[in-house]
Amino acid sequence: MTGVRHASLTDVAELAGVSHMTVSRVINGTGPVRAETRARVLAAVEKLDYRPNSAARALVTGKTGNLGVVALDSTLYGPASTLYGIENAAREAGYSVTITSVSAPNRTSIADAIETLRRQAVEGIVVIAPHVATGKALAHMPSDVPLVAVGGGEHAPVPVSAVDQYDGARRVTEHLLALGHRTVWHVAGPADWLETRDRELAWRETLERHGAKVPRVVRGDWSSRSGYEAGRELAGQKGLTAVFVANDQMALGLLRAFSETGIAVPKDVHVAGFDDVPEAAYFSPPLTTVRQDFIEVGRRTFRQLAERIAGRQPQVRDLVPAELIVRESTGPR
Amino acid sequence: MTGVRHASLTDVAELAGVSHMTVSRVINGTGPVRAETRARVLAAVEKLDYRPNSAARALVTGKTGNLGVVALDSTLYGPASTLYGIENAAREAGYSVTITSVSAPNRTSIADAIETLRRQAVEGIVVIAPHVATGKALAHMPSDVPLVAVGGGEHAPVPVSAVDQYDGARRVTEHLLALGHRTVWHVAGPADWLETRDRELAWRETLERHGAKVPRVVRGDWSSRSGYEAGRELAGQKGLTAVFVANDQMALGLLRAFSETGIAVPKDVHVAGFDDVPEAAYFSPPLTTVRQDFIEVGRRTFRQLAERIAGRQPQVRDLVPAELIVRESTGPR
DNA sequence: AGAGGCAGTGTTAGCGATAACACTCACGGG
DNA sequence: CCCGTGAGTGTTATCGCTAACACTGCCTCT
Numbered sequence: 168m169t170g171v172r173h174a175s176l177t178d179v180a181e182l183a184g185v186s187h188m189t190v191s192r193v194i195n196g197t198g199p200v201r202a203e204t205r206a207r208v209l210a211a212v213e214k215l216d217y218r219p220n221s222a223a224r225a226l227v228t229g230k231t232g233n234l235g236v237v238a239l240d241s242t243l244y245g246p247a248s249t250l251y252g253i254e255n256a257a258r259e260a261g262y263s264v265t266i267t268s269v270s271a272p273n274r275t276s277i278a279d280a281i282e283t284l285r286r287q288a289v290e291g292i293v294v295i296a297p298h299v300a301t302g303k304a305l306a307h308m309p310s311d312v313p314l315v316a317v318g319g320g321e322h323a324p325v326p327v328s329a330v331d332q333y334d335g336a337r338r339v340t341e342h343l344l345a346l347g348h349r350t351v352w353h354v355a356g357p358a359d360w361l362e363t364r365d366r367e368l369a370w371r372e373t374l375e376r377h378g379a380k381v382p383r384v385v386r387g388d389w390s391s392r393s394g395y396e397a398g399r400e401l402a403g404q405k406g407l408t409a410v411f412v413a414n415d416q417m418a419l420g421l422l423r424a425f426s427e428t429g430i431a432v433p434k435d436v437h438v439a440g441f442d443d444v445p446e447a448a449y450f451s452p453p454l455t456t457v458r459q460d461f462i463e464v465g466r467r468t469f470r471q472l473a474e475r476i477a478g479r480q481p482q483v484r485d486l487v488p489a490e491l492i493v494r495e496s497t498g499p500r
Numbered sequence: 501m502t503g504v505r506h507a508s509l510t511d512v513a514e515l516a517g518v519s520h521m522t523v524s525r526v527i528n529g530t531g532p533v534r535a536e537t538r539a540r541v542l543a544a545v546e547k548l549d550y551r552p553n554s555a556a557r558a559l560v561t562g563k564t565g566n567l568g569v570v571a572l573d574s575t576l577y578g579p580a581s582t583l584y585g586i587e588n589a590a591r592e593a594g595y596s597v598t599i600t601s602v603s604a605p606n607r608t609s610i611a612d613a614i615e616t617l618r619r620q621a622v623e624g625i626v627v628i629a630p631h632v633a634t635g636k637a638l639a640h641m642p643s644d645v646p647l648v649a650v651g652g653g654e655h656a657p658v659p660v661s662a663v664d665q666y667d668g669a670r671r672v673t674e675h676l677l678a679l680g681h682r683t684v685w686h687v688a689g690p691a692d693w694l695e696t697r698d699r700e701l702a703w704r705e706t707l708e709r710h711g712a713k714v715p716r717v718v719r720g721d722w723s724s725r726s727g728y729e730a731g732r733e734l735a736g737q738k739g740l741t742a743v744f745v746a747n748d749q750m751a752l753g754l755l756r757a758f759s760e761t762g763i764a765v766p767k768d769v770h771v772a773g774f775d776d777v778p779e780a781a782y783f784s785p786p787l788t789t790v791r792q793d794f795i796e797v798g799r800r801t802f803r804q805l806a807e808r809i810a811g812r813q814p815q816v817r818d819l820v821p822a823e824l825i826v827r828e829s830t831g832p833r
Numbered sequence: 834a835g836a837g838g839c840a841g842t843g844t845t846a847g848c849g850a851t852a853a854c855a856c857t858c859a860c861g862g863g
Numbered sequence: 864c865c866c867g868t869g870a871g872t873g874t875t876a877t878c879g880c881t882a883a884c885a886c887t888g889c890c891t892c893t
Contacts, residue, residue, distance in 0.1 A: 175879055186843050191881065199840050221621045222558035223879035227848050231555065233598070233620075240584050247575040254601050255573070263620050265566075265598050268587050287566075287596050288554045391782040416779055423782040446749055449724040449756040451784045508849055519873045524851065532870050556849035559878050 174215035183211040194219060225288065233263050234472065235284030235292040237277065240268035243389065244415075244444045245461055246295050249317055252465015253293055260473060265289060272296045272359075274304040285312055291472045293317060297329075299359045313475035317468045318362060326475065328467040328485035332365035335457035335489030339411055339439045340373040342455070342491055346437060348409040350379040354397040354421060355386050356413040366413050366441060387413070391420035398424025408436055409497075415440040415447045418454055422496070426451070437497040443490075453494035463487050507548035516544040527552060558621065566596055567805065568617030568625040570610060573601035576722065577748075577777045578794055579628050582650055585798015586626055593806060598622060605629045605692075607637040618645055624805045626650060630662075632692045646808035650801045651695060659808065661800040661818035665695050668790040668822030669702035672744055672772045674710075675788070675824055679770060681742040683712040687730040687754060688719050689746040699746050699774060720746070724753035731757025741769055742830075748773040748780045751787055755829075759784070770830040776823075786827035796820050 176194075180187040185204060192198040193208040200208075211217070225231045234257050239246045254264045267283050269276040277296060284292055289312070294305060297318035305316060305325055315326045343351045353370045356363035367384060374381045385400060387393030394417025401407055402424060412418035418440035425432055432438050432452055440447060443458035467485050474481035509527075513520040518537060525531040526541040533541075544550070558564045567590050572579045587597045600616050602609040610629060617625055622645065627638060630651035638649060638658055648659045676684045686703045689696035700717060707714045718733060720726030727750025734740055735757060745751035751773035758765055765771050765785055773780060776791035800818050807814040 176881095177879080187880085188844080189842060192842090195881085197881090198842090201841065204841080218619060220559070220879050221619060222555045222564065223848090224881075225555035225848095226553070226559050226850085226879080227881045229848080240588070242575075242577055242580040242584070244575055247580050251573050251575070251601055254599060258600065258616070263598050263600070263616070265596050266587060267591065267596070268584055283591070283596070286551060286554060391779045395782055419779050420782045423784055423786075426784050446724045446752050446779070449728055449753045451756055451759050453756075509851095510849080520850085521852095521874080522872060525872090528851085530851090531872090534871065537871080553849050556878090557851075559849080559880085560851045562878080 173220070174217045175220070176217075179208065179211045179215055179217050182215060183208045231288045231290055232261060233265055233287065233289045234469075235281075235287065235289035236264055236266045237280045237284070237292065237294045237296060238266055238268050239272065239296055240270040244442055245318075245459065246297075248461035249295055249465050249468070252462040253295075253317075253469050254465070255462070256466045256469035260469070262290075269296065272298040272300050274300060274307070277301060277304040278308070281308060281312075281314075291315070291476045293468055293472055294325075297361045299361055299364070302361065313472060315468060315472045315475060317464060326471045326481050326483050326485070328464055328471055329487070330459040330461070330464055330489050331486040332362050332489070333369040334486075335441065335459070335491070336366040336369035336411070337373045338489065338491045339441070339455070339457050340370050341377075342493065343409045343411060343437055343439060343497060344373070344377050344379065346409070346497060348437065349406070350374060350382060351409045351411050352382045352401060352404070352407060353384050354394060354401075354410060354412040354417055355384050356417075357388050358386065360389075363413060370411055387417045387420075389414050389416060391416045391423075393417055394420025395424045397421055399428070402428040402430055410436060410438050412438065412440050415442045415444045415450075415454060415456055418447075418456070418496075419450055422450055422452075422454075432496055433498050439497055443492050447492075448494060450496070452496045452498070455494045455497040456492050458490040458492050460487055460490075506553070507550045508553065509550075512541065512544045512548055512550050515548060516541045564621045564623055565594060566598055566620060566622045567802075568614075568620065568622035569597055569599045570613040570617070570625065570627045570629060571599055571601050572605065572629055573603040577775055578651075578792065579630075581794035582628055582798050582801070585795040586628075586650075586802050587798070588795070589799045589802035593802070595623075602629065605631040605633055607633060607640070610634060610637040611641070614641060614647075624648070624809045626801055626805055627658075630694045632694055632697070635694065646805060648801055648805045648808060650797060659804045659814050659816050659818070661797055661804055662820065663792040663794070663797055663822050664819040665698035665822070666702040667819075668774065668792070668824070669699040669744070670706050671822065671824045672774070672788070672790050673703045673706040675826065676742045676744060676770055676772060676830065677706070677710050677712065679742070679830060681770065682739070683707060683715060684742045684744050685715045685734060685737070685740055686717050687727060687734075687743060687745040687750055688717050689750075690721050691719065693722075696746060703744055720750045720753075722747055722749060724749045724756075726750055727753025728757045730754055732761070735761040735763055743769060743771050745771065745773050748775045748777045748783075748787060748789055751780075751789070751829075752783055755783055755785075755787075765829055766831050772830055776825050780825075781827060783829070785829045785831070788827045788830040789825050791823040791825050793820055793823075 176187040180190045267280045291313040294316045318329045355367045385397045398421035440454045440456040443456045447454040471481045509520040513523045600613045624646040627649045651662045688700045718730045731754035773787045773789040776789045780787040804814045
């Protein structure tokens, strides 16, 4: 039952026959305590099932040991993995993580989420919301709480860690060109995502650098459904031999559309994705894609935030390299 | 910069020329305050950018407004969605959510996670970890903090909300039998998951009730890879015409294996999954599966926890119905 | 031998909020 | 006209902890 008040430092002190300060010193390892005294205190702690009151501690120290994460209310593989990466790193460092989700990535909801977290007295905030709007929203945020972003754009006003989108997209495009295609089509993500921009830019510049014609961009919204629609649209396209799809989910939809319209992959068309979701190796056919180490991103993000909390100014951009994973969808015909 | 101390109630009071209690009353809406006074106080609040100190408040009220969620360190669609469902419901009710992930669902790590959360002074805890071991672990947990589980088993010692696994599996099995199959094979999940047990039991009992022979169970681990292996294994099986796979990821792997071994779905074999991940409609072929409303599960889970926190004893098991989604993988041949 | 230092412990004063109660009026009823 | 009542406000105690400093011995150094 609830209602049995918790033991306090004073209760422990009384039972151990010492002052509450001595108990505090034992608990926190601050200051010297005789071994015998320490043992007595610990016995009392054990007996009373004492647990420090974090509110009282926070009140006097000004530190809560809490971090806030603003997360997209989504189960997209990337954001979800990043969240766990951050949580793991934070927990190892003794921080707890409070999560607030936003359904729409507009300025108001981000600001609300941050405000909510500040009211919770978090020591620092990570924003996972890789939209253009997010970057802009962050530019207007009050700066009295350390803030870092993940997956953000190059002009973000806060430190950012992310997988190197440009590099990944360049690699996959070059991989396709190296297979002998005259050009590579692109199914992009939503225009307001920063990752979309990076991937699209890399694709475009890589084509240009190789003297290839740059086809019009087909745009999706990351969902398989939109990939499917893009696939139906591209199916009628003459001269289509290679497609770089901006994420694996859309690539799945596109593969489905191609299959329905009698286009064989990889025989007729090569297809590559981005993300390397765990399922990508079991698509039909298994998908060539770009692997992102989201856990590492989470780790670095936490590290940057920790630096900020400690009062240092970390580097502003911290890129994790991407890895090209070649599978059958760009395999021998 | 950090370092500019936050304004306190007293600061606001001074600026507004009232006592700190009056400010407190304005902030919390407790007790009567003259309209003119309130306005003056609010102006001071605004001017000083005052934000209540949650630690001080928690210290004196004994309420932190914090809930803890023990989550599987996984990006599985179900657990991730449930997390967001809980977070949404909690936020609407004014609670914040602290998340702690566990990588292995054994008793020790669950106990550690709960201990961590208790140290954070959460008012209640939700455990998302639908393993047999979890249920057992919870049986031994100290009961002085309200605790509910999600996706748990029927013998769990705490309130539980979940999608009705049994019902969903029964429906999908009956759907397959109704298509004229003499029996239905089953690729099950890991034996230590509660959901695995429910789905498997429903499948078995449904077959028996219809007088169908019960084939041996092939077991996977939820991953596409394991589904693929199950598919390779089943491909050689004589008389195989229908397979119920315990989740969509494994079904994807199985479809891949069937495709490689020349088995046509749905022409030669019917396949159904479970979960209705957003991609399931774009598998090859689109997958018949069972939809689970994880958001609703999250909502109900929060509601149960709120009841517990309020000191009431909610019903012990709260089941959300499952929905059968029929697609081409069990379609006309 | 006296001063200084340090291990080991205690005392006191807040941190910033709410709870509980006290006080001052103005007003209405007997 | 006096008193009870309730609106509006203030005073004080307290939540559980840590910071800062004070105190007591005992040991070491000069």
